Amino acid sequence: MSASFREHIVKIMEITQTEKAADILQTSRKTIALTGAGVSTESGIPDFRSAGGLWSRYDPYEYGTIHAFKRDPEKVWQMLAELMKIADAKPNAGHRVMARLEEKGLLKGVITQNIDMLHQKAGSHNVVEFHGAVKTLTCLSCGKQYPNTFVTPENMPPRCMDCESIIKPDVVFFDEQIPNDSLFGAEELMADADVILVAGTSCQVAPASYIPQRLYEQGGRIIELNLEPALEAIASVTLAGGFSEQMEKLERQLH
Ligand SMILES: [Zn+2]
Structure with a gap:
C-alpha cells in the first residue's frame, strides 16, 4: 500500500468516526460530558x-x-x-465548542475533574466540578x-x-471526600443519560472513573476523545487527537 493511499484511508476512517460521533450526538436522548486534565493542556495548564x-x-x-x-x-x-x-487561564476552542453544544441542546451538562473553571469561562452553564x-x-x-x-x-x-x-x-485534596453537591450533581446528570462524551481523561482515577463504566453498563454509548485513547474496549466511537481540533471537527459535522 502506498503511503499516500494509506493516508487517504486513515483520513476516511477519521471522517467516519467523526460522522458517527456527530450522528450519536444528534440522535441521543441525553448527552453528558466527562472531562479531565487533557482538555486544559491547550490552555497552558x-x-x-x-x-x-x-x-x-x-x-x-x-x-x-x-x-x-x-x-x-x-x-x-x-x-x-x-x-x-x-x-x-483562558479557555480554548474545545471548551467553546462544548459550550455551544450545550446552547444548542446537544449537551446537557459537564462533569469535570478540573479545578480551572475553564468550562464556565467558555460559556458552559451546567458544570459539576468534581474536585472543586x-x-x-x-x-x-x-x-x-x-x-x-x-x-x-x-x-x-x-x-x-x-x-x-x-x-x-x-x-478537593487527595484524602478528602468528593463534596456532596458534586456527587448529587453528577448523579442527576447521569440519570437517564444515554451518551457520554469523555474528553481529556483516561478515567484511571476513582471516583470519576466509574462514570463512563456505569453509563456503559446501563446501556449508554461512549464517545471517547483523547490524545491517547484508553476506553476503546467500551467506547462506541474513538476520536483520537487534540481536544480543540477534534471538537471543532465534530462541530463541523453537525447539521
Ligand atoms: Zn477564619
Whole structure:
C-alpha cells in the first residue's frame, strides 16, 4: 500500500468516526460530558500528573492532603500559590465548542475533574466540578469564605481577616471526600443519560472513573476523545487527537 493511499484511508476512517460521533450526538436522548486534565493542556495548564506537572515537583502526600495542610499550612501554600495561578487561564476552542453544544441542546451538562473553571469561562452553564475549583477559599477555623482575588503574592500565605487562620482553596485534596453537591450533581446528570462524551481523561482515577463504566453498563454509548485513547474496549466511537481540533471537527459535522 502506498503511503499516500494509506493516508487517504486513515483520513476516511477519521471522517467516519467523526460522522458517527456527530450522528450519536444528534440522535441521543441525553448527552453528558466527562472531562479531565487533557482538555486544559491547550490552555497552558500541564496535567498535574505528567512529567513536569505539579505532582512531579511536590510530593502529593506532603503537599496534596488535608492532613498535610492542617499540619503545616504555610508549607502547603508553596504548592497552592502555584495552583492558584490556574485561575488566570483562558479557555480554548474545545471548551467553546462544548459550550455551544450545550446552547444548542446537544449537551446537557459537564462533569469535570478540573479545578480551572475553564468550562464556565467558555460559556458552559451546567458544570459539576468534581474536585472543586480555584474560585473561592474558605477558612477552616471559622468558615468565612473568600474570592480568589483575595490571594495576592503580597499576602502569602493568605490569612482569614476574622480569625487569622491560614485559609484554604475550595479544591478537593487527595484524602478528602468528593463534596456532596458534586456527587448529587453528577448523579442527576447521569440519570437517564444515554451518551457520554469523555474528553481529556483516561478515567484511571476513582471516583470519576466509574462514570463512563456505569453509563456503559446501563446501556449508554461512549464517545471517547483523547490524545491517547484508553476506553476503546467500551467506547462506541474513538476520536483520537487534540481536544480543540477534534471538537471543532465534530462541530463541523453537525447539521
Ligand atoms: Zn477564619
